[in-house]
Amino acid sequence: MTKRTAGPGGTGAAIETSGLVKVFGEKRAVDGVDLTVPAGTVYGVLGPNGAGKTTTVRMLATLLRPDGGEARVFGHDVAREPDAVRARVSLTGQYASVDEDLTGAENLVLLARLLGHRKPAARDRAAQLLEAFGLTEAADRQTKTYSGGMRRRLDIAASILNTPDLLFLDEPTTGLDPRSRNQVWDIVRVVVAQGTTVLLTTQYLEEADQLAGRIAVIDQGRVIAEGTPGELKSSVGAGAVHLRLRDPEQRADARRVVAKVLNAPVQLAADPLALTARVMPSGAGSTEPAELAARALAELAGQGITVDDFSLGQPSLDEVFLALTEKSGDRKSDTSMTKEAAA
Numbered sequence: 044m045t046k047r048t049a050g051p052g053g054t055g056a057a058i059e060t061s062g063l064v065k066v067f068g069e070k071r072a073v074d075g076v077d078l079t080v081p082a083g084t085v086y087g088v089l090g091p092n093g094a095g096k097t098t099t100v101r102m103l104a105t106l107l108r109p110d111g112g113e114a115r116v117f118g119h120d121v122a123r124e125p126d127a128v129r130a131r132v133s134l135t136g137q138y139a140s141v142d143e144d145l146t147g148a149e150n151l152v153l154l155a156r157l158l159g160h161r162k163p164a165a166r167d168r169a170a171q172l173l174e175a176f177g178l179t180e181a182a183d184r185q186t187k188t189y190s191g192g193m194r195r196r197l198d199i200a201a202s203i204l205n206t207p208d209l210l211f212l213d214e215p216t217t218g219l220d221p222r223s224r225n226q227v228w229d230i231v232r233v234v235v236a237q238g239t240t241v242l243l244t245t246q247y248l249e250e251a252d253q254l255a256g257r258i259a260v261i262d263q264g265r266v267i268a269e270g271t272p273g274e275l276k277s278s279v280g281a282g283a284v285h286l287r288l289r290d291p292e293q294r295a296d297a298r299r300v301v302a303k304v305l306n307a308p309v310q311l312a313a314d315p316l317a318l319t320a321r322v323m324p325s326g327a328g329s330t331e332p333a334e335l336a337a338r339a340l341a342e343l344a345g346q347g348i349t350v351d352d353f354s355l356g357q358p359s360l361d362e363v364f365l366a367l368t369e370k371s372g373d374r375k376s377d378t379s380m381t382k383e384a385a386a
Contacts, residue, residue, distance in 0.1 A: 132207050
């Protein structure tokens, strides 16, 4: 299938927002969000619960009217041209919206008919999607008997009965087991390969890293960082040192040694044997991360602290998010987000 172009304006952007604002009472749920989403890509919006991700998506999908700023989808203003926007987008929300009393096939045929397909065409399209999403054997079962992963796949299938130019996926894998999550990721990759732009909101750090070409990190209704996964990782450190000790009683001493050698804060993991430190970006003439890490290992050995496992690599998005939110202000949700991402 030929990839679709951006449309009016020819900017190559599927979404452009400037100073986007949404207010509920005294709360600014979205507080001046600027985004540019290239057409034909997966763009991730990463943040904890309550950060403003879903509210932003609902405004872009014309379900909520912005209280300030501007937003365009393929050149169409979401407030002044909602019908033109709706003709090019589809939305899969956080929870499956299928009718549980209908079978999988009946759900898709019904929605296809509502979208204007004649009955034979609706049945053909439903059969195609059920096969593509691995649901053919369950096609004649009521969806109340489906697992969470099967419902999610059916929900996404319903969103692309008419292939949209832009697909909003709002936390599509929340609550799914790892196998089902991987299946949804594969579906997203196929959809994008066929030319659809995907705006993905998630609180799973690994999900954004796996799928998104660019990521906006949102906290308290504001974009606090934006870039490729590699750029975001580089922005908070040239490397991340991960250590696992043999004796948990030595962790306090190990933390002191590593902090001194690396001149960086050391984070203690939930595992009583593990600790992590970020190596900050090197400037002209400064010591490289690998050399600093080697020095730290030598110093630990010299003080009789045994390291059973060691690795040096790029910071994870977990570490990126924690570093960025430390700069923007402490939040209780940072901890809950990290726990959910590790689940």
